[in-house]
Amino acid sequence: MSIQNPNLLYQNNAVATASPGDLIVMLYNGCLKFITTAKQAIINHDIPLKNTMIQKAQKIIQELMVTLNPEVMLSESLLSLYDYMHRRLIQANIETNIRYLEEVESYLVDLRDTWKEVVRMQPRTLYRSGDCV
Template sequence: MSLANPYQAYQNNSVQTAPPGELTLMLYNGCLKFIAAGKKAIAEGNAEAKNTNLLKAQRIIQEFMVTLDRNVAVSENLMTMYDYMNRRLIEANIKSSEEILSEVEGLVSELRDTWKEVIRINRQMQHGAGAGGKV
């Protein structure tokens, strides 16, 4: 029996034990990683790597679309944004366009940064409320 890769085991454990907010952040970061890898593949003329990485980025965006809570007021705007980014990723893949990928990268970065701020504020509220209740 072979030993599992310790880095892979750590990564799997991180994903399995992360709270939902952290998982969303991980997905945004993964999407950005795949877009960057797609841009690099375009620059290098590697069509296979471009396609593989952009499909992974698309799958992340599609996951956001499928799991979006439609009962939240902002969900319709997010759905429109995710749909737009997904269509642009498809177009970037077809046209091998680094310019389109830069546009989507900027949009995903904004969403990721906003999500990071939400997590930060949520943590402050949780820790603040917990400390405020003690005598």
């Protein structure tokens, strides 16, 4: 019998029991964490780490894009914003540009904070997941 990492067990349990809105906030937080690490990697001239962290942030943005509910009008605007952020992350990776990362980071902070408020006020979301609208 193997002993599991308690932190990993906690994280898995947090994801499994989170509401769809809480999952969106978790995705934003994860993306912000990867961007922060990528910025530090640029400062430290650690190009492989920068590349890995930006690619992880891109994957989260892609996940946010594909899970949008197209029946909700606001989803089209969010899709455009996510597409822009995704392209900026690609540019940041190619050009090793912290300014692009900071730009995406500012959008993500605003979106995350807005979603925290949405989750607090109303459990329904713009994303397809279970019985959410």
